[in-house]
Amino acid sequence: MLDKQTRFILGAQDPEMREIERVVESAGFARAHAARGGRRCNPQTAYAADEVVLVGRDAVPRAVLLPPKTPTVFVECRLRGFDPVTTVDHHHPGDPGWGVPPERFLDGSSLGQVLRLLEREADETQRLLAASDHCLTAAYQGRCPGVDPHELLFLRASWQAKMSGRTLSDVIEGILQAAKQVRRHHDSEFGESRFLDPTQMPSDLPEGAAYAGMPVRYRALLPEGVLKEMYKGGTPEAVEAFMDEHRQAGREVYGNPYRGYAGAYWPGTA
Template identity: 45%
Template sequence: MQEISRVFDAERIQWASATASGHTVNSAEAYQATGVSDLLPRSPRQLVFVECDVLGLEPAEVCDHHNPGDPGYDRQPQEYLQGSSLGQVLSLLGKEPTHEQRIIAAADHCLTHAYRGECPGVDPAELADWRERSRAARFGLTHEEIQMRIRIATKALERAERIKVG
């Protein structure tokens, strides 16, 4: 959603966040939103819901992939751009995705498949680097601190007892 917001701002497209109880919804609340964070324009414009549903509003378009019936729900890893909400928004705007947006879209739609190299145009090493850097920024850490935490967690998993299931 962060990149979608950035695209809207760069294109000077008016947008608002879905809200519930007066605050911007989180992912657990996104499909039970009861309002929006800003006034909607009176002039007839295209209302697009991106990964949300707002009680009482009917969208002209939906950009989503989380639930059955969403345009991107059943898309395969090779179709990650059509599957991801970011890719759907870019398509709606007639914009070609940047290299980084391809990585973001693959990470959002089918992370495991992207790490396996199943998303055309997305290098797994670049994906890992982007995820490390984006997580570091999100949590106020350096890239090196994130990498160290990953190494520690990896070693702990390697030492962990194996449990057979089934």
């Protein structure tokens, strides 16, 4: 059991983290958001946080005082100067969920780990969120016990529609069309579908590739001008090969071979 004085420090926002925050609040625990330079962290800065904030409904980050001896749980983040009571994560070697297979997705996902800490059982929606975050391609292919791929598609498309302002039917159609393009572009020599021109990337490509159950490599130009190449849906060996390729080229690399994804950033493109 966690001490009620324990505070959860939450990393970058996504559907799973949003649900983690709701669960933590409903269990009566305080929470704060990892921040850097006064702004809530994104996936790139979450492991180099230097302060904490609380972002309200108005999206304004407000500084939070965190006394040095406060017991903390880090959820997909790190905060300079603090040693957590425990860490909830699945992104890096040594994390509790690092090498957990799809068949045990609740043990691997951050949401599942938080539920276990709070001694709660996952409901149907939480199982869908946990599976989609921990191993999306495997979940779409029916490898996560108790997770219906059709319900997963509806949940994921609903979230994307809400965030993008598109209609639900438009998002679902986009995912299905992207899946068709992934199948058409499959390169048997490389064992993957390639979309290397950021200006020609189909909408909903990552989701469509996961739905198709096929490895995909694609590039995107981020808002800050950084070129990023991503690989998703591959075997552990294929993910390792992707990461080694970019490390040898001197690029910043991240990924988890056991979860089937990796990415790399081109230096000097900002």
